[in-house]
Amino acid sequence: GQNIDQPTEMTATEGAIVQINCTYQTSGFNGLFWYQQHAGEAPTFLSYNVLDGLEEKGRFSSFLSRSKGYSYLLLKELQMKDSASYLCAGGETPLVFGKGTRLSVIA
Amino acid sequence: GAVVSQHPSRVICKSGTSVKIECRSLDFQATTMFWYRQFPKQSLMLMATSNEGSKATYEQGVEKDKFLINHASLTLSTLTVTSAHPEDSSFYICSARGTAAVGGYTFGSGTRLTVV
Numbered sequence: 001g002q003n004i005d006q007p008t009e010m011t012a013t014e015g016a017i018v019q020i021n022c023t024y025q026t027s028g029f030n031g032l033f034w035y036q037q038h039a040g041e042a043p044t045f046l047s048y049n050v051l052d053g054l055e056e057k058g059r060f061s062s063f064l065s066r067s068k069g070y071s072y073l074l075l076k077e078l079q080m081k082d083s084a085s086y087l088c089a090g091g092e093t094p095l096v097f098g099k100g101t102r103l104s105v106i107a
Numbered sequence: 108g109a110v111v112s113q114h115p116s117r118v119i120c121k122s123g124t125s126v127k128i129e130c131r132s133l134d135f136q137a138t139t140m141f142w143y144r145q146f147p148k149q150s151l152m153l154m155a156t157s158n159e160g161s162k163a164t165y166e167q168g169v170e171k172d173k174f175l176i177n178h179a180s181l182t183l184s185t186l187t188v189t190s191a192h193p194e195d196s197s198f199y200i201c202s203a204r205g206t207a208a209v210g211g212y213t214f215g216s217g218t219r220l221t222v223v
Contacts, residue, residue, distance in 0.1 A: 033212070042113075042200050042217040043151070087150065093204065094141045095212060099150040 002026050004098035006088050011104045012078055020073045020101045022088035032064050032071045033089040037100065043087055046073065078105050109135045111203045113215025120191055120222055128186045128218045130201035137203035140184035141212075142176060145198040157184055191222040 003025045012018040024032065031050040035043035049055055049064035049071060061074040073086055085100040110133040120126050130140060139158050143151040155171075157163035157178035165171045175187040184203075188195055201215040 035214075040198070040217075040219065042214045044214075045212075093139070094153050094156055095202075096153075097151045102148075 002091055002096045004088055004090060004096055006086075006098040006101045008099065009102045009104070011106060012075075014078055014080060014105055014107050016078050017074065017076050018078060018103065020075075020086050020088075020103070022071045022073070022098060024069050024071070024088070024090050024096075024098075026091035026096060028092035029066065029090060030092050031090065032062075033087075033095065034060075034062050034071075034073045035087040035089065037085045037087055039084075046086075075103075080105050080107070109133075109203075109213040111137070111201060111213045111215040113201055113218060115218060116216060117219045118221070120220070122192055122222055123190055125187055125189045126191055126220060128188075128199055128201075128220075130184050130186075130203065130215045132182045132203045132213070135203075135213075136181040137184065138181065139204040140176075140178055141202040141204070142174075142184075142186050143200045143202065145200065151200065154186075188220065191220070193222045196220055196222045 006022045033048050034046040036046050037043040047062035049062050054063045059076045064071045083105045085102050087100045088098040089095040112131045114129050142154045144154050145151050153166050154169045155163045155165045155176050157176045159178050159181050163176040178184040200217045203213050
């Protein structure tokens with residue numbers, strides 16, 4: 001079966017750091033994706049991990065452990081505009097999406 | 108970078124009518140196009156996968172006669188919602204897979220369909 005789990009909601013303070021976790025069980029694996037989606041808009045690509053380890057890209061970092069079926073997205077120096085849903089996706093073609101984590105950044 | 112142009116962005120139609128949504132890949136060839144549907148506060152649910160020049164593969168529970176998909180060229184795929192009903196109101200998003208996209212996938216901007 002295909003299953004991707006992530007927390008439903010998270011709240012964090014502006015300027016802080018937040019980690020969004022994702023666990024996956026998929027029949028195949030071609031990489032783990034993270035997308036950001038603002039309400040009413042299409043997802044935008046944030047990161048892609050295919051090998052174990054940390055990928056850093058500015059304020060956003062993503063980590064993957066294939067043996068544990070685990071990934072996280074790390075957001076640093078949170079800004080109000082980071083309030084959005086963050087989707088974890090993986091598996092083979094086509095991608096399987098998690099239900100998304102709604103992040104609220106508060107002042 | 109790879110871009111997928113999706114139109115229309117918003118459409119309101121009467122119950123019983125049909126609506127066509129287009130997705131065009133710009134500057135790259137989309138060998139495969141995925142069509143997703145997303146209800147409010149829900150995840151993206153795959154509806155169907157289409158490869159250029161062949162019939163689409165529909166996910167379980169998706170009516171192929173209601174959601175017509177055409178992928179006639181490497182740059183254009185269309186989804187037609189036939190005889191739309193209010194329960195078809197949703198956010199429809201295409202995603203193209205081609206060699207130019209990072210990690211292999213590029214999303215269109217989405218179409219908000221409201222059936223009244």
